[in-house]
Amino acid sequence: MEKKARILMVDDEQGIRDLFKFLLEPLGYQVFTAIDGLEGVEMVKKESFDIVFLDVHMPRMRGPEALKVIKQLRPNQPVVIFSSSSDPKHIFEEEAKKLGAYTCIYKPVEIDEILKIIEEITGRESE
């Protein structure tokens, strides 16, 4: 069986981190978690991940700042911004994409959407 992707979930909400583990580990993904931007950045420095999910509002270091640092460290790192405020005019989304985010998804997201994005990114990479 092929080696399943390594996913880093950076979110200060325990419920969200647990959810990702619960959802993805049985599907064979390796799920790592960090409780804020700073910890997330530290982990990216040490290890490589196939996808990083980044919450926006977090203590110590927010998502967008963490995104900037991560992109400096690993310019090709796929990062998905996982926001809890909606963004009708897609201003935030555009900003995030300018900073190199793969896409933005909004809480509460349906799990099919999460799975679709993961498959999209990992599938794209294996091609």
Place this chain on the structure above:
Amino acid sequence: MGKDLYNSVISKIAVIAPMFAKALVDMGLEKYGLTPYTVTPSQMKRIIDEEVFPKLKNFIKEAGALETIGGGKIVFNNKGEVVSIDNAVKKLIGLQPEMVFNITSNDKLQIKAPLNSVLNENKEVVIYEVSIKEPNVILNIAGGPVKDGDNKITGAMFFLQDMTLRKSLETEIDNVYEKLERTNNELKTAQNVAMQSEKMAAIGQLAGGVAHEINNPIAVILGFSQVLTKRLLESDANCMPLRSIEREALRCKKLVNDLLTFSRTSKSSMEPIDLNVAIDGALSLVETKAKMRNIGLIRNFDDKLPNITANSNQIQQVIINLCNNAIDAILESASDGQITITTKCHDGFIEISVSDTGSGIPEEVRKHLFEPFFTTKEVGKGTGLGLSLVYEIVQKHKGTIEVESKLPVGPDLSFKGSSGSLPGDPDLSFKGGSGSLPGTKFVVKLPLE
């Protein structure tokens, strides 16, 4: 308003006392510390009663013209024959001084019956009012018996007072009252509109503030329930409870989303836009949903629309909400249907209408249509925020929204109402709807500056 009242009162009094009318009224106003601009109808009434009339009477008395203000008496004997009659009375009812007043041949004063009750029925006092056409006067008449030392009725005496002037002043004041009331109502409506807007803004702010906090827990609840539901077999006993958790979480998600749309309306800016383009963009979002349900979308666009200063995003919200409601209404009517979206340029405004062939809107629903949280849809399906949002946005664009609807049962239940009056305002006036097919049409009019 005050000044109109002031002028009309003076002109009425001037009929009797041309030189003094203004002075009399001014004196009254001064005594109460009022001005022609501030005086209210009820204050004016009081001034007339307590200041103007007493002085007017004195003035007339002193001027030796008692006859003009019209007071006088008629004395009858116990057989009901006139014993004496003041010339003032004759003059009031249009008789020359030398003419004889005889109630059997001329009962302009309608005095026969009251006289009878005084002379023959022991009535102590009769008071009545009579208005005469020729000449045009209103009289207050009071009568009673004349008795001798043995308390035996020997005749009757009737006093007459000309009420014409007072009456016309009263009518005048009533008119002003009416006007005042109307203005007052208009003011109230405007106030309601403002309140409604404030309510929306408050809801929006609140939602914006808590949305972030709420979205996280909903994401967790929704996520876990979806993962678990996916892993269970249909036959599993936990399937139903988990589906319920998922469904309710989705419901919260929708509510938060709708609320958030409010918080957004207060911020966005206006710029010149092509309405057709904005609306078309909104329709592409609705189209899939409609197609899936076999509902046709018909675009009936005026291709010569001038640009209009508006918020494109908000206009799209209006269209999406109206179309979503139309889809729901068509599904409810349980037949295939269509939605027609029309734009049209008129003199000074652009009209956008969304009409459907759906179930129509019953009267009791119509009253609450634009109220936040009012919905007739089943729990979880409707949030009742769609139309209040639409209303809010139309207000922001200084436009109006009207609704015409026709129920399938009969033409008498159709109506037309507008947002000029308020949601839930009982004064909404309704006209017959148009067309013979049941359905609903929302018409939005946006001014071109």
